[in-house]
Amino acid sequence: MQLLDRTAVITGAGSGVGRASALRFAEEGARVVVADVDLDRATETVGLVEGRGGRAVAVRADVSAETDVAAMIATATDAFERLDIVFNNVGIPTPRLGMTFLDHSLEDFERLTAVNFRGVFLGMKHAVTQFRAQGGGGVILNTGSVAGLVGWGGTVYGATKGAVHQLTKAVAVECAPEGIRVNAICPGAMPYTGFMAAGGLELPADQLDDVANAAGSIHPMGRPVRAEDCAEAAVYLCSDRAANVTGVLLPIDGGYVAR
Ligand SMILES: NC(=O)c1ccc[n+]([C@@H]2O[C@H](COP(=O)([O-])OP(=O)(O)OC[C@H]3O[C@@H](n4cnc5c(N)ncnc54)[C@H](O)[C@@H]3O)[C@@H](O)[C@H]2O)c1
Structure with a gap:
């Protein structure tokens, strides 16, 4: 119960x-606000959490819209x-995975930066x-990417993740005196999430295993990264076990950026 009675x-x-x-x-005792632009999916997650005896509420929020983000935080309190x-x-990924730098239109650029950076x-x-309003510090975790650590994995997408990494480190330093910790996880390629489909690459299950x-x-570890690998790191970084850890960009990448 590493997150007992925390609201996340x-x-x-x-x-x-x-x-x-x-x-x-939720397994670690947190009460979870499940936010997503797709309310049906968020509600489905709440059902899964509750089915395992946890507590959660769903909220529809587009992270690129400030009113939605403010309402999402208000839902928690x-x-x-x-x-x-x-x-x-x-x-979000580029509209088509594998796009080169020059393939990006201004609209592609604006959309990626609005969701990934502004969000x-x-x-x-x-x-x-x-x-600050409630006092007593807090924890922020961001999802970056190995694509923001090396120059491979989508040019504009990677740049938005590089921006997330820089925000993570700078706000960690700025807010440390208030007991607010800020870290990021930087996943490697995760073929089994919805990310590839969002990038226009929806594969049948048998082909998906080959791609995975x-x-x-x-990756030096020789296997694809899974959402569950990231979730484990997230639990640690958001728990008191990481009480003196801030400003960290933690690759969850099977050793990919260590090469
Ligand atoms: N899958 C990968 O290969 C990979 C690699 C490195 C980093 N990442 C990062 O991991 C994070 C999670 O991705 P995932 O693989 O779980 O993807 P996913 O597509 O499975 O999940 C993304 C979720 O975000 C929601 N969403 C999209 N736009 C939104 C918006 N504007 N406001 C609110 N919700 C929105 C979608 O509805 C979806 O439920 C992302 O930040 C992604 O950039 C993914």
């Missing part, structure tokens, strides 16, 4: 890393009285505002 907001919790984290956070953890996990900025801003094995083979 998790964005993008209708799928992939966010859903796996909602389930693990309305439902569970205080806010302890905000996990800014949403990220994290807004989540952090409203988290810190609430943490190919993705795994580029």
Whole structure:
């Protein structure tokens, strides 16, 4: 029960890393606000959490819209009285995976930066505002990417993740005196989440395993990264076991960026 009685907001919790984290956070005793732009998926996650005896509420929020983000944070305090953890996990891929730099239109650029960069900025801003109002510190976790650590994995997408990494470190330093910790996980390729389909690559199950094995083979550990790997790291970074850990960009990548 590493997160007992903590209230955690998790964005993008209708799928992939966010859903796996909602389930693990609830198992560790947290009350979870399951936020997603897709309310049906968020509600489904709540059902899964409750089915395992956990507590959660669903909220529809587009992280690129400030009014939605403010309402999402208010949902946490309305439902569970205080806010302890905000996990800014949403990220969208390029409209077509494999696009080169010059393939990106201005609209592609604006969309990627609005969701991946502005969305994290807004989540952090409203988290810190609430943490200050209630006192006693708080925890922010962001989802970056190995694509923001090395120059491979989508040019504009990777740049938005590099921006998330920089925000993570800078706000960690700025807010440390208030007891607010800020970290990021940086996943490697995770073929089994909804991310590839969001990038226009929806594969039948048999082909998916081949793609997953190919993705795994580029990691020194030799297997693909899974949403559950990220959820484990998220539990640790949001728990008191990481009480003196802040400003960290933790690759969850089977050793990919260590090469
Ligand atoms: N899957 C990968 O290969 C991979 C690799 C590195 C990093 N990441 C990062 O991991 C994070 C989670 O991705 P995932 O693989 O679980 O993807 P996913 O597609 O399974 O889940 C993303 C969720 O975010 C929601 N969402 C999309 N836009 C939103 C918005 N504007 N507001 C609120 N919710 C929104 C979607 O509805 C979906 O439920 C993202 O930040 C992604 O960039 C993924």
